[in-house]
Amino acid sequence: MAGNTDDISLPESLDPKAIDAAIAERSWLLRFPPQLEAMFERDTGPQRCHELIVRAYIGIIVYNLFAIADLWAAPHLFMTAFWVRVVFFTPVSLALTASLYLSPPAFLRESIMCLGGGALAIGTIIYLMAASGGSPQPSLHESMILVVLFLTVVQRVRFWYLLPVCLACLLAHSLALAEFYAYPVGPQVATNMVFGAGVIFSLVASYTMERDLRLHYLLSLRDRALNSELDRMSRRDMLTGLGNRRALEETLADCEPSIGQPDDFSVVLIDIDHFKMFNDTAGHQAGDLCLKRVAGIVQAELRGQADLVFRFGGEEFIVVLPKTTLSKAIEIAERMRCAIEAAAIPHPAPAAAPVVTASFGIAGTRLGHRLGAVEIIANADSALYAAKRSGRNQVWPRPASLDTIATMDRALRKA
Incomplete structure (x- = not known):
């Protein structure tokens, strides 16, 4: 019955x-x-x-x-x-x-x-x-x-x-x-x-x-x-409490049909700078605490339930931002970067900066640009490497180019 x-x-x-x-x-x-x-x-x-x-x-x-x-x-x-x-x-x-x-x-x-x-x-x-x-x-x-x-x-x-x-x-x-x-x-x-x-x-x-x-x-x-x-635990990273790769793949699969449609879609790749040095100098337990601190900082900067952050692997995180333009994603990433730096987590390695910092790579798609989630992540990964090559502790594309990006966005929407 x-x-x-x-x-x-x-x-x-x-x-x-x-x-x-x-x-x-x-x-x-x-x-x-x-x-x-x-x-x-x-x-x-x-x-x-x-x-x-x-x-x-x-x-x-x-x-x-x-x-x-x-x-x-x-x-x-x-x-x-x-x-x-x-x-x-x-x-x-x-x-x-x-x-x-x-x-x-x-x-x-x-x-x-x-x-x-x-x-x-x-x-x-x-x-x-x-x-x-x-x-x-x-x-x-x-x-x-x-x-x-x-x-x-x-x-x-x-x-x-x-x-x-x-x-x-x-x-x-x-x-x-x-x-x-x-x-x-x-x-x-x-x-x-x-x-x-x-x-x-x-x-x-x-x-x-x-x-x-x-x-x-x-x-x-x-x-x-x-x-x-x-089921919930199988989708969570046990160390940071964030979503894991399985949860990320399911989220991207759900977002895939809408990517390139009327709403924008952006992702942010985050990599903690010189994290291997941190682990080698302070030990893995201190490294785990650092990862949890950074994960909490990133999560605190999300705008609401629509924005999602996942542990991408090792010291990398990925933020999925549905209905978000590239220029807005850059703003969010810059806010996260500043928050991590402001937390002043001591970095024990002499060759690194005094405090823990992170590099950010951003990519997205605009109306009419049909890119898959895998391609967008690959573009974000390329942007992340560009940020690292340019000296780390920065967002790429750089926030200084926001006006240019916003102008391009408006031009593409009118086209």
Whole structure:
């Protein structure tokens, strides 16, 4: 009944500890905390509606087939039973079933099943018992237990909705026997006890099935949370916390169709200057701390969620800037360069600058220029080497040429 929830994403606000707490608690009330309950309904509701519709059609067909039993067991009631089943029960039940196509909320969904599969069916049975003229028809009151079983086993109506319906069925069964059939007290008690036992067993089964369903959902939810965390970790560089090469490749693949379209696209390659000297002089642990510091500085200079930074390998980082012109990317890179230099991370190597610096290579594409992501990165790599050849600790193309680049951008857009 839960349906397939493997492809449904988990909200970021969901605390995995809440799932573990719900599993440990196993509330006898068959109710999750509000956030989990909302997720449960979101994930299982549409599939449950589909299953209820299919099973409702089966129930309606079987109910009408009992007209054959009416013909043999109570011929004098056949026409009355036929019209009750076909003219009244079937259209109303079909109308209620059709409302499930709208995927109503849980309260309406379960209430519709209690009304259509329970109240209507029991009501028609009692009507036929009253129309039998005091002539006992055991097949009628005995068929009430089939209604309870249909709601419990076939439709699996949620326990707290099923409970009042089953109790109402038990009361209706007892009153109908006493009112319409002149059974002696002993047979009435025995018949009601059998019916009552069936109701109790059905309620126990309903409670157990829903409890197991909810537990299964929580376990699958925990598995999804663990898989989601593992998937997230597989896309993260463990040292810096940035996206790794796998995440970069997936991001570029997503961006590829839009590159060269109406929006600009730029990338920034960053290389920490003389990092090998840093490692050789201060050791790899100090080098790792330096990498994390620089990664944090670069990340702090991003403009928002659209801008993404990844560890490109070793001491290199790459910043992906969708919808960003080359001139704007140069501005962002210059801001990052200044922030790294201003952090004044001491460089231990005598041959290097006193503080850690970085070189930047920028490349991008403009409207109408159809370049692939690989070509853009290759151009950024060439720009990075140009920055290194020109003395390091600089952005290439240089910010001094921003006005020229902006003028070229406008000319290309007008062309």
